[in-house]
Amino acid sequence: MRLCMLSLSRSQRVLPSSRVGMSRDQNAEARLLKQRLAEFMDEARANERKLRRFQALELKLVSLNSILELIDTLLNPDPAAVSWDQVSLLLFDPEYEVQRMFKDEGIQLEEKPTLMFVSGMEEMEALYSASLFPSLGAYRSSKHGRLFKHARKKPASVVLLPLVRYGRLIGSLNIGSYDADKFVRGVRTDFLEHFAAVVAICIENGINLERLKRQGLTDTLTAINNRRFFDQRIIEEVDAAGRSGKPLSCMLLDVDFFKRVNDTYGHQVGDLVLREVASIIRAQLRGSDVLSRYGGEEFSALLANTGIDEAEEVAER
Numbered sequence: 001m002r003l004c005m006l007s008l009s010r011s012q013r014v015l016p017s018s019r020v021g022m023s024r025d026q027n028a029e030a031r032l033l034k035q036r037l038a039e040f041m042d043e044a045r046a047n048e049r050k051l052r053r054f055q056a057l058e059l060k061l062v063s064l065n066s067i068l069e070l071i072d073t074l075l076n077p078d079p080a081a082v083s084w085d086q087v088s089l090l091l092f093d094p095e096y097e098v099q100r101m102f103k104d105e106g107i108q109l110e111e112k113p114t115l116m117f118v119s120g121m122e123e124m125e126a127l128y129s130a131s132l133f134p135s136l137g138a139y140r141s142s143k144h145g146r147l148f149k150h151a152r153k154k155p156a157s158v159v160l161l162p163l164v165r166y167g168r169l170i171g172s173l174n175i176g177s178y179d180a181d182k183f184v185r186g187v188r189t190d191f192l193e194h195f196a197a198v199v200a201i202c203i204e205n206g207i208n209l210e211r212l213k214r215q216g217l218t219d220t221l222t223a224i225n226n227r228r229f230f231d232q233r234i235i236e237e238v239d240a241a242g243r244s245g246k247p248l249s250c251m252l253l254d255v256d257f258f259k260r261v262n263d264t265y266g267h268q269v270g271d272l273v274l275r276e277v278a279s280i281i282r283a284q285l286r287g288s289d290v291l292s293r294y295g296g297e298e299f300s301a302l303l304a305n306t307g308i309d310e311a312e313e314v315a316e317r
Contacts, residue, residue, distance in 0.1 A: 053080075053081045053082065054191055054194070054195055056081060057077060057078075057081045057082065057195075058195065058198045060073060061073060061074070061198065061199065061202045062198070062202060064202070064206070065206075065209065066206065066210075067098070067101060067203070067206030067207055067209070067210050068101065068102065068105060068107070070202055070203065070206045071089060071115060071203075074087070074089055074173065074199065075087060075088070075089060075112070075114045075115060083177075083182075084175045084176065084177060085155060085176055085177050085178050086148060086151050086155050086175070086176035086177075087114065087173070087174065087175050087176070088114040088115070088116065088147050088148060088150070088173075088174045089114065089115050089116070089171060089172070089173055089174070090116045090117070090118060090124070090127075090147065090171055090172040090174065091115075091116070091117050091118075091170065091171040091203075092117075092118055092119075092121060092124050092169065092170050092171055093117040093118070093119065094119045094120075094121075096119075097207070098117065098207060099117055101207075101210055103287040103288065104225075104290070106288055106304070108287075108288070109287075113149065113150035114150050116146070116147070121169070124169050124171075124172065125169060127143070127160055127162075127172055128160070128162050128169070128172075132162045132164050132167075132169060133162070133189075133193070134159050134160065134161050134162070134189045134192050134193060134196070135159065135160040135162075136157070136158070136159045136160075136183040136184060136185050136187065136189070137157065137158065137183065137184065137185055138156065138157055138158075138180065138184075139154055139155045139156060139157060139158050139176065141154070144158050144160075144174070144176075147160070147172075147174040148174070148176055151176070153178070154176075155176025155177055155178060156177065156178050156179060156180040156182075157176070157177050157179065157180050157181070157182045157183040157184060158174065158175065158176045158177070158183055159174075159175050159183040159189070159192060160172050160173075160174050160175075161173040161174070161175065161192055161193075161195070161196035161199075162196065163196060163199055163200035163203060164196075164197075164200055165200050165201070165204050170200060170203065170204065171200070171203065173196060173199055216228070217229035217232075219292075219293040221271055221274060221275065221293075222274055222275050222278035222293050223275075223278075224278050224282065224291050224292060224293055224299075225290065225291060225292035225293070226292060226293055227292065227293065227294055227295055229290075229292055230290070230292035230294065230300055230302075233290050233292075233302060234250070234302060237290070237302050237304060240304070241304070246304070246305045247305065247306060247307040247308075248302065248303070248304055248305075248306070249302075249303040249306045249307065249308060249310070249311035250300065250301070250302055250303070251300065251301040251303065251311060251314070251315055252294065252298065252299075252300050253281065253298065253299045253300070253301070253315075254296075254297050254298045254299070255273065255274070255277055255297040258270065258273070258296075258297040261273055274293075274297065277297075277299070278291070278293065278299065281299055281301065284314065284317045285301060285303075285314070286303075288304055288305075289301055289302060289303050289304070290302040290304075301314075
């Protein structure tokens with residue numbers, strides 16, 4: 001009997017088909033894992049860049065001492081700091097307090113269409129239904145039209161960020177994107193929620209700081225500007241009128257026979273009269289005019305861009 005022996009080199013050996021298939025599957029799985037790891041790393045780096053941009057913007061907001069500057073920065077962010085296409089701010093202002101702050105600085109709210117106010121909480125709460133969490137989704141004119149009425153080109157997707165302090169809704173920061181996939185339900189909103197919390201704190205602190213400033217410049221009885229405020233403001237208005245060449249008028253008013261009112265009916269009634277007179281005068285003035293209690297029963301009003309004839313008409317009213 002002859003034996004025939006066949007020797008194969010290592011390179012010539014044939015692996016079972018099952019082992020070949022397993023090797024190919026392992027290689028494919030390794031490539032897939034490598035691809036996913038690269039995607040995760042890219043996402044992590046993108047999130048890190050986003051976090052740094054948000055932190056820079058937050059630090060800037062925290063450093064501002066004026067509510068007016070704060071709101072202006074929010075509505076006009078550095079394009080390099082955010083990836084938004086549009087932004088608007090809706091504030092709950094039932095007492096007209098924040099709006100008066102702007103008007104007292106001579107800022108016309110009509111020139112700031114991205115800044116809006118509501119006096120009723122129902123309208124504010126309707127934006128968020130029952131939950132005070134970011135609301136993401138496609139732009140709908142029925143829900144978002146008012147918030148982006150200033151925009152010629154409407155956003156494709158939006159996120160509404162509730163501004164909450166101590167469980168109370170004080171406003172809504174509304175962000176729009178032309179990318180329909182930018183703000184969709186289900187995406188993580190960690191950065192946005194943190195940013196909204198910082199914005200809410202900054203707005204509340206800014207309003208409180210402005211209140212403290214105004215306490216020293218406001219007449220406690222009539223709630224209008226006091227003599228100290230008038231003395232500061234008239235210098236600013238005269239300087240502005242001199243630079244612009246536009247007229248400036250100043251009215252001084254007093255209440256006739258006011259001493260007789262106090263003597264006859266008492267000082268409490270006299271206080272009511274002063275409050276009512278201040279309210280009536282304020283109703284006849286423009287938002288840009290500056291009304292102050294000059295002293296006692298005397299009031300003053302600075303009328304910017306107003307000549308003598310127009311000022312006389314206002315005085316007669």
